Amino acid sequence: MRQVLIRTAIVALAMGCGSAAAQDIGTVNPKPLPPIANPDDPKLPARELFGRKPKPAPLAVRSIGYYTNGCLAGAVALPINGETWQVMRLSRNRNWGHPNLVKFLERLAAKAPKIGWRGLLVGDMAQPRGGPMLTGHWSHQVGLDADLWLTPMPDRELSREEREEMMATNVVAEDWNDVNPQIWSPAHIAILKAAAKDKEVERVLVNPAIKKALCRDVTGDRSWLHKIRPVFGHNYHFHVRISCPGDSPECKGQKGPPEDEGCGKDLDWWFTDEARKPKGGAPLPLKMSALPPACRQVLMAP
Numbered sequence: 609m610r611q612v613l614i615r616t617a618i619v620a621l622a623m624g625c626g627s628a629a630a631q632d633i634g635t636v637n638p639k640p641l642p643p644i645a646n647p648d649d650p651k652l653p654a655r656e657l658f659g660r661k662p663k664p665a666p667l668a669v670r671s672i673g674y675y676t677n678g679c680l681a682g683a684v685a686l687p688i689n690g691e692t693w694q695v696m697r698l699s700r701n702r703n704w705g706h707p708n709l710v711k712f713l714e715r716l717a718a719k720a721p722k723i724g725w726r727g728l729l730v731g732d733m734a735q736p737r738g739g740p741m742l743t744g745h746w747s748h749q750v751g752l753d754a755d756l757w758l759t760p761m762p763d764r765e766l767s768r769e770e771r772e773e774m775m776a777t778n779v780v781a782e783d784w785n786d787v788n789p790q791i792w793s794p795a796h797i798a799i800l801k802a803a804a805k806d807k808e809v810e811r812v813l814v815n816p817a818i819k820k821a822l823c824r825d826v827t828g829d830r831s832w833l834h835k836i837r838p839v840f841g842h843n844y845h846f847h848v849r850i851s852c853p854g855d856s857p858e859c860k861g862q863k864g865p866p867e868d869e870g871c872g873k874d875l876d877w878w879f880t881d882e883a884r885k886p887k888g889g890a891p892l893p894l895k896m897s898a899l900p901p902a903c904r905q906v907l908m909a910p
């Protein structure tokens with residue numbers, strides 16, 4: 609099992625994926641990170657600073673910057689238990705977001721059981737002050753991104769240990785060319801559709817094999833398929849991105865997804881050798897000077 613996981617992580621990294629993170633195991637007793645000797649060093653990656661803030665900045669709520677370059681003021685937490693959701697990997701302390709994201713998750717969770725998905729297992733949202741993370745993601749920086757497991761919530765409250773150690777379900781076949789027919793189900797389609805059809809949702813990121821399955825399997829209303837975007841990884845969880853909130857003038861939106869379903873040639877490309885060829889290393893970590901200036905206030909707030 610472990611072997612397979614490690615191999616999967618390596619493949620995902622080689623494919624330039626920023627997040628095999630759903631499968632990182634946590635611990636119920638996380639050790640605090642050692643303090644930084646010189647936090648003012650301009651060469652210090654910003655993730656070292658944002659990754660050490662355990663609480664949100666007590667400032668007016670706003671998302672600042674872009675999904676992959678920004679931070680979050682006045683974040684709120686998604687409660688770790690709801691009627692139809694549970695937060696996973698509590699040790700990561702990443703169940704923070706803009707209130708719009710929290711409201712969206714509560715809305716989707718309420719809908720889930722009505723469409724055959726018992727409830728949501730919620731992976732990473734954002735850190736208490738957003739910003740770059742020490743592990744796992746390039747986005748999730750402004751409190752408008754959330755990872756949801758491709759495993760429905762079990763019919764009971766998970767223990768702390770289970771939330772750290774339980775594995776999400778890989779819905780993609782071993783050759784990465786399609787979904788695993790033993791696992792893929794109408795309920796997976798239903799939850800992806802419910803997420804994509806939400807008015808606040810701009811994009812839902814899934815593995816190309818999942819997009820391919822949706823292109824083939826979705827009947828009737830296909831108006832939401834254009835919001836489902838292929839990206840490597842994302843075979844254990846899907847990633848939901850909501851739009852810039854009205855209260856956040858410094859939030860930089862992303863161009864909306866193309867209007868067409870995205871089931872043609874563009875999708876085929878993801879299955880070519882060219883697409884799968886390992887790309888160069890990960891981008892250099894952002895320094896404070898690369899983030900929007902307001903992120904310094906968010907970081908320094910008491």
Ligand SMILES: [Zn+2]
Binds near residue numbers: 627754848
């Ligand atoms: Zn994500």
